[in-house]
Amino acid sequence: MTLTNIDHEKQIYCFKVFYAFLVVLLLRMNNPCIGCSEREMQALLAFKQGLVDDGNILLSWGREVQNKDCCQWDGVYCSNHTGHVVKLDLGDQSLQGLKHLDLSSTNLSDVVGWLEAVNMLPKLTDLIYGCNLPPPIISSVSVMNSSKSLVRVDLSYNNLNSSIFQLLSSTHTNLVELDLSWNNFTGVVGWLEAINMLPKLSNLILRVCNLPPPIILCFVMNSSKSLVHVDLSDKQS
Structure with missing residues (x-):
């Protein structure tokens, strides 16, 4: 393998690394709310424990892998810029406890x-x-x-x-x-x-x-x- 071929392969490898990094960066910019923080999730779960939810309205609020992201929980809204929880809307849900x-x-x-x-x-x-x-x-x-x-x-x-x-x-x-x-x-x-x-x-x-x-x-x-x-x-x- 000639020196020219080696340099060409290095250039291709560096380009692939840069391209992968750019894709990840763009994905994070377009979807910053990859998941709410552990502290916010624990606070919401503690809040849920004080409620009477006979109709399982808050079934999506949980620690399971599929429910780990509290930004996806029913009634929970997160900021598109910071990913932090900014709003709770639980009106007309027949919840008691509140x-x-x-x-x-x-x-x-x-x-x-x-x-x-x-x-x-x-x-x-x-x-x-x-x-x-x-x-x-x-x-x-x-x-x-x-x-x-x-x-x-x-x-x-x-x-x-x-x-x-x-x-x-x-x-x-x-x-x-x-x-x-x-x-x-x-x-x-x-x-x-x-x-x-x-x-x-x-x-x-x-x-x-x-x-x-x-x-x-x-x-x-x-x-x-x-x-x-x-x-x-x-x-x-």
Whole structure:
């Protein structure tokens, strides 16, 4: 075999390697969601365990090889750019359970209509949203959990403003615990009146919120005298 033939075969081999690499790259660009992350899959499966699914609506949610990609699960939507789960749509599925919701350590800063989503969970008792939530959009029909089932609400570490107090003051809930720490409430007027509208509230935490001094009128804090623990400190430790 001559030196020329050897060089020619090397060129062909290099071309084949480059072509294979290019094909794989294009496939990944066109279909980045090869599979959701293990963490997201485990979170969804944990969520499924808290549901009553008598009709096997979530049969595709599983750890089996054929169901390993949670982006292909019924009601699960993934981003075409990142492959991460960005949406759950389980409406009209006759699912039951839908009582403790914890979305901490996720980034929901661009989510619109999260309050309406909460309203669709009539049996929800515990709500934990520490995920950079924007202020809720308050409308005439958007009330905090219309079934009044919420007992514990933790909306700390978000981007809420005075609208959350407007929301609380316009509804009659059965809230026992409320944590709105680490939100910026500078300039909020009437927050004490809003708290006073929660007759069953016993545990109130408003740490590091830049709250202005309350306007004291002819009523006392929490007229039902249900409050047992109040934390309004501005210390960050």
